[in-house]
Amino acid sequence: MAEIYRVDASFDHSFFKDSSCAFGVFDGVHLGHRFLLGCAQKTARESGGKSIALTFDIDPDETFHPERLKKLMGNDERLAMLATTGVDAVVILPFTREFAASSPEEFLLQTFDGTPPAFLHVGFDFKFGARAAGTVRDLDAWASNMGTQVCAHGLKSEDGAPITATRIRLLLAEGDIEEANRLLGRLYFMTGTVSPGRGEGADFGFRTANLTVPDQLRPLSDGVYAAWADVDGARFKAAVNVGVAATFADRATATCEVHLIDFDGDLYGKRVKVEFAHWLRPMRKFDDLDELIATVKDNITWVKENL
Incomplete structure (x- = not known):
């Protein structure tokens, strides 16, 4: 060091x-x-x-x-x-x-x-x-x-294009997390402090940690991602929602909501580092809560089985 x-x-x-x-x-x-x-x-x-x-x-x-x-x-x-x-x-x-x-x-x-x-x-x-x-x-x-x-x-990648922070930011803005990670040489991460969220997750059967991340540190496109979450040195698979939850747009704000798989404990006030591995789907508005719950559970299952 x-x-x-x-x-x-x-x-x-x-x-x-x-x-x-x-x-x-x-x-x-x-x-x-x-x-x-x-x-x-x-x-x-x-x-x-x-x-x-x-x-x-x-x-x-x-x-x-x-x-x-x-x-x-x-x-x-x-x-x-x-x-x-x-x-x-x-x-x-x-x-x-x-x-x-x-x-x-x-x-x-x-x-x-x-x-x-x-x-x-x-x-x-x-x-x-x-x-x-x-x-x-x-x-x-x-x-x-x-x-x-x-x-x-000249700082170039294998395709001959320059490797720059601007290029990586544009890739993140497009949701191309895999290519951004390739140029970073590691998983892109965001770090935030857990604060109280809207509370629907617990009612739906999948609690989420609502991270407070400044806008300046959120170049990543809105969407749902497979990720790893680090809490107090322990690493968990996670399904992550970045951006405004369209179904709750009337009372939601741009945020980063993290469901830690197989985690049991209190996260409020803790710092959580989220490393993004795969883009799963865009943000969308669901016609009913049953469709929303089924889709989120499918996302969680994908993370469990594939990350």
């Missing part, structure tokens, strides 16, 4: 000396990100320096486009996952409007404060500084004067 460092007044920038840094936001820590981080580890091994995942404390779009942002994971989850990727350290830059407004030159000066890394790994479309004016070409020009080798990479 890598050490996590936050850049503040006490941070010693000489930490970057002779290091290999992979620089990015890393939302989702997907396969493209892991390739970039692996490249930093490789040059670190070859040069004898340490490998560093260099990132921000928040996604920059949280500052500039919060109304349209759909993140693949929370910031704490992102930083914790980066620490498990095999790098020696995770270094976190505070992202502020003042920092974002700096010129590309000022951006690099503030980031490294005169002690640049030996290797800097970025995506080929890496942008930095005010209005994203800095490009890889600008990075190369700076690096040539600082003794840094810039390594710009």
Whole structure:
């Protein structure tokens, strides 16, 4: 597990000396990100320096486009996952409007404060500084004067298309959970706190945990999914309803309702991590409750037998 460092007044920038840094936001820590981080580890091994995942404390779009942002994971989850990727350290830059407004030159000066890394790994479309004016070409020009080798990479999957967080978000918005999981290199997950729901589930014979998940952390399309739910370190098969329950639309809100199979206990107030494995069906309005109950029970049976 890598050490996590936050850049503040006490941070010693000489930490970057002779290091290999992979620089990015890393939302989702997907396969493209892991390739970039692996490249930093490789040059670190070859040069004898340490490998560093260099990132921000928040996604920059949280500052500039919060109304349209759909993140693949929370910031704490992102930083914790980066620490498990095999790098020696995770270094976190505070992202502020003042920092974002700096010129590309000022951006690099503030980031490294005169002690640049030996290797800097970025995506080929890496942008930095005010209005994203800095490009890889600008990075190369700076690096040539600082003794840094810039390594710009194309992060592509087997089909030749780039692996990006935006591409994965679009797949999730379409309900294509299997392809999104392939590009993530893991199961996509959401984490939320269980709160009281509408209460119909218990009456129908299948209790559900109603998760409170911020809209910004719900890029997944409405629908019913087969998933795994983690509660206090224990893993359960689960049938999950994401979005507004159409049959109860007059009193429902967009949510994430989880039926944990073979679970018996009180979940209120607990944090539950839900890992989505398969899309089962779209949301629909049922003509009567008997049809609804039969369909949900069929979904639960499928999860039991196939997950």
